[in-house]
Amino acid sequence: MNGAAATAASERTARKSKAREGNEVAVAGRSQSGSRGAAPAPDGKQLPPAVVSRLTVYLRALNSFLADGVDRVSSDALAEASGVSSATLRKDLSQLGSYGTRGVGYEVENLRQHLSVALGLTRDWRVAIVGAGNLGRALARYGGFGTRGFDVVALLDTDPQIIGNEIGWLRISDAANLEAVFQRTRANMAVLALPASVAQAVCDRVVAVGVRSILSFAPTILQVPPGVTLRKVDMATELQILAYHAQRGEAGGETGASSDPDTTYDDATHPGGQPA
Amino acid sequence: MNGAAATAASERTARKSKAREGNEVAVAGRSQSGSRGAAPAPDGKQLPPAVVSRLTVYLRALNSFLADGVDRVSSDALAEASGVSSATLRKDLSQLGSYGTRGVGYEVENLRQHLSVALGLTRDWRVAIVGAGNLGRALARYGGFGTRGFDVVALLDTDPQIIGNEIGWLRISDAANLEAVFQRTRANMAVLALPASVAQAVCDRVVAVGVRSILSFAPTILQVPPGVTLRKVDMATELQILAYHAQRGEAGGETGASSDPDTTYDDATHPGGQPA
DNA sequence: TAGATTGTTAATCGATTAACAATC
DNA sequence: TAGATTGTTAATCGATTAACAATC
Numbered sequence: 001m002n003g004a005a006a007t008a009a010s011e012r013t014a015r016k017s018k019a020r021e022g023n024e025v026a027v028a029g030r031s032q033s034g035s036r037g038a039a040p041a042p043d044g045k046q047l048p049p050a051v052v053s054r055l056t057v058y059l060r061a062l063n064s065f066l067a068d069g070v071d072r073v074s075s076d077a078l079a080e081a082s083g084v085s086s087a088t089l090r091k092d093l094s095q096l097g098s099y100g101t102r103g104v105g106y107e108v109e110n111l112r113q114h115l116s117v118a119l120g121l122t123r124d125w126r127v128a129i130v131g132a133g134n135l136g137r138a139l140a141r142y143g144g145f146g147t148r149g150f151d152v153v154a155l156l157d158t159d160p161q162i163i164g165n166e167i168g169w170l171r172i173s174d175a176a177n178l179e180a181v182f183q184r185t186r187a188n189m190a191v192l193a194l195p196a197s198v199a200q201a202v203c204d205r206v207v208a209v210g211v212r213s214i215l216s217f218a219p220t221i222l223q224v225p226p227g228v229t230l231r232k233v234d235m236a237t238e239l240q241i242l243a244y245h246a247q248r249g250e251a252g253g254e255t256g257a258s259s260d261p262d263t264t265y266d267d268a269t270h271p272g273g274q275p276a
Numbered sequence: 277m278n279g280a281a282a283t284a285a286s287e288r289t290a291r292k293s294k295a296r297e298g299n300e301v302a303v304a305g306r307s308q309s310g311s312r313g314a315a316p317a318p319d320g321k322q323l324p325p326a327v328v329s330r331l332t333v334y335l336r337a338l339n340s341f342l343a344d345g346v347d348r349v350s351s352d353a354l355a356e357a358s359g360v361s362s363a364t365l366r367k368d369l370s371q372l373g374s375y376g377t378r379g380v381g382y383e384v385e386n387l388r389q390h391l392s393v394a395l396g397l398t399r400d401w402r403v404a405i406v407g408a409g410n411l412g413r414a415l416a417r418y419g420g421f422g423t424r425g426f427d428v429v430a431l432l433d434t435d436p437q438i439i440g441n442e443i444g445w446l447r448i449s450d451a452a453n454l455e456a457v458f459q460r461t462r463a464n465m466a467v468l469a470l471p472a473s474v475a476q477a478v479c480d481r482v483v484a485v486g487v488r489s490i491l492s493f494a495p496t497i498l499q500v501p502p503g504v505t506l507r508k509v510d511m512a513t514e515l516q517i518l519a520y521h522a523q524r525g526e527a528g529g530e531t532g533a534s535s536d537p538d539t540t541y542d543d544a545t546h547p548g549g550q551p552a
Numbered sequence: 553t554a555g556a557t558t559g560t561t562a563a564t565c566g567a568t569t570a571a572c573a574a575t576c
Numbered sequence: 577t578a579g580a581t582t583g584t585t586a587a588t589c590g591a592t593t594a595a596c597a598a599t600c
Contacts, residue, residue: 376558570585
């Protein structure tokens with residue numbers, strides 16, 4: 001038993017140590033953060049992971065205010081709408097610069113613009129979805145990724161039965177040609193909607209072809225080399241965390257987000273959504 | 277303009293303040309935590325949110341070790357596999373009790389059992405999925421929620437065209453009868469796979485019927501009263517966070533998870549997965 | 553006994569909160 | 577000017593890391 005333990009353990013270990021050098025470790029629900037890289041702040045500093053997450057929440061709240069015809073908000077109002085304290089909100093925003101007016105508040109459109117710039121949403125991102133199962137197709141049909149800026153340029157799968165099928169504007173490509181498809185479409189982000197069994201292998205190919213931003217829905221722990229950002233969305237984890245809180249009687253609820261995620265879309269209609 | 281701002285802002289404010297009293301705020305990617313409630317530790321303390329998230333990661337790693345026939349692991353090996361430091365791992369586990377043996381390590385099956393208990397995975401959870409669009413259907417078809425323990429007992433939608441359709445083992449119920457369906461099936465968790473426009477209204481009904489654990493995929497900020505735990509899974513947020521890192525050159529990658537969310541399934545096949 | 557590895561403590565680091573001076 | 581609200585500082589709080597004594 002010791003032999004088995006040692007062998008399996010060291011195989012894993014080999015993989016992981018390679019992947020972890022120079023990387024921050026982000027656990028479910030926590031955010032992420034790189035250990036290097038420049039910053040999108042007025043200067044060049046890296047924003048703390050918790051701040052980056054919240055900026056996406058503020059951005060959505062601002063979009064919502066804008067849709068309501070509101071063009072000025074106080075830190076108090078925006079904080080309430082975002083589910084954070086106004087102290088936190090002001091501290092976060094002050095890391096980007098001084099975009100408010102004392103005694104007045106923030107101009108919604110202006111602040112929205114600055115947040116977009118800080119988050120890197122002014123350029124276009126080309127997303128390839130690997131895996132055209134139920135989830136992959138649902139994601140592909142989902143037009144409004146955030147507040148635009150994310151274009152789904154490819155949808156891949158290995159199943160001969162579905163290769164060539166049209167999903168929304170896309171045709172399912174053969175994942176055997178993953179490299180060619182990524183290069184042709186100049187995809188610079190990948191979404192993995194795959195079973196655990198093949199996720200690491202596909203992830204490796206995606207990394208090899210030069211993609212440095214990966215969002216995985218695969219129910220497994222993936223390893224990526226330094227310089228590649230990997231985020232995970234994981235329903236089982238979320239349910240387990242809910243179970244923990246439900247179990248302990250009336251644990252304090254929470255408002256806000258997960259995900260590290262885990263949280264906050266933007267203002268579009270959801271992938272598989274249907275009024276209910 | 278000021279009038280509009282004030283009005284819209286205070287409407288939001290009214291909602292939020294009600295929801296926020298006594299609640300912790302969790303932002304995308306961060307974890308959650310209740311401000312009250314007992315704990316699943318050996319004693320009765322509340323586990324820190326970051327720890328709860330990581331426990332789910334350890335659990336998955338343990339399942340994986342088990343599948344490989346490994347029955348003993350050191351904190352070093354388990355930490356590597358989970359993408360955390362061994363110091364963090366030992367600190368986390370020690371909050372549950374002393375389940376390791378000095379000089380030897382942890383027994384995989386034993387530790388797995390203890391983690392399951394700590395996370396509240398020993399009882400069965402009955403999950404109702406509201407919204408049977410692409411995403412809702414993908415989730416419903418996904419048999420293995422974590423390592424079992426989560427049963428999908430209902431799938432609801434308002435679209436007359438699809439009510440009554442069979443999805444996996446389920447038949448789509450009319451969301452108009454949400455209360456009756458939840459009561460009949462004794463659902464104690466809800467998954468919201470809805471468009472932003474109806475998410476809050478449905479959320480309110482789910483809360484009213486007594487559900488205290490909600491996982492939302494809706495691209496909007498939801499408000500829940502104290503005592504209700506809400507987690508969010510949000511693709512747009514995740515992509516925005518990736519954009520932030522991609523934008524700043526080769527930001528440090530990350531391994532682990534999101535969601536607050538945000539991370540780590542367990543070991544089953546993913547919802548819409550298809551080999552690619 | 554010698555080697556290995558846990559459980560725990562103390563030190564460091566980062567994030568949140570509260571308060572208020574600056575300023576519109 | 578008086579009132580409001582930002583931007584920032586200092587204090588608190590929590591989480592991570594490193595080191596090591598306990599102990600198998």
